[in-house]
Amino acid sequence: MVAWLSAPETVTAMTAGLYARIYRLVCTVPRGQVATYGQLGAVVGCSARQVGYAMAAVTDVRVPWHRVINSRGAISTRSDGKPDTRQRELLEGEAVVFGPAGCVDLATFGWNGPDWDWLVANGLEPPQILDSD
C-alpha cells in the first residue's frame, strides 16, 4: 500500500510521514461521502492547510482526493482561482448532490470519520477521548 511512493528518491522524506497518513485516511472515505480538510487534519494531527497541501501533491489515482472538500461543503478553488470541475463530476457520479450554491450538505453526505479499528491499525490514538477519571 505504499505504491504512491514509487519514486522515494525523487520525493523528500516528509511524504513518507504526514502525507502517507493523510492519503491512507482519504482512502478510507467511502463512496458517496465527503470529508472536510479540517476533519482529516484533526484525525492525523495537523492543520487543514496541510491536508489541502497534501491533496495538491497527490499523484496516485487510487486516492479519492475528490471526496475532500472544504468546511462550507464546496469544492475549493485551485491555484487558478477556479474549482476543479472534474471533482464535482466524480462526486455526482457517486450520487453526491450539490445544492444551488454549489455546496454539498455535510449533514447528509458528510463522512463520520474513521473506524476505531482503523485508528488502532494505523497507530493513531482516537481523538477527543477525554475520560475524566
Added chain:
DNA sequence: CTGATGACGAGCG
C-alpha cells in the same frame, strides 16, 4: 536559519 507560499478555517463587518 529566514522568508514566502498555500486544494483551509474561524471571525468580523
Added chain:
DNA sequence: CCGCTCGCCATCA
C-alpha cells in the same frame, strides 16, 4: 450570504 483579514504550519527556495 459575501468579501476580507488573520492564524495556521509543513514545505520549499
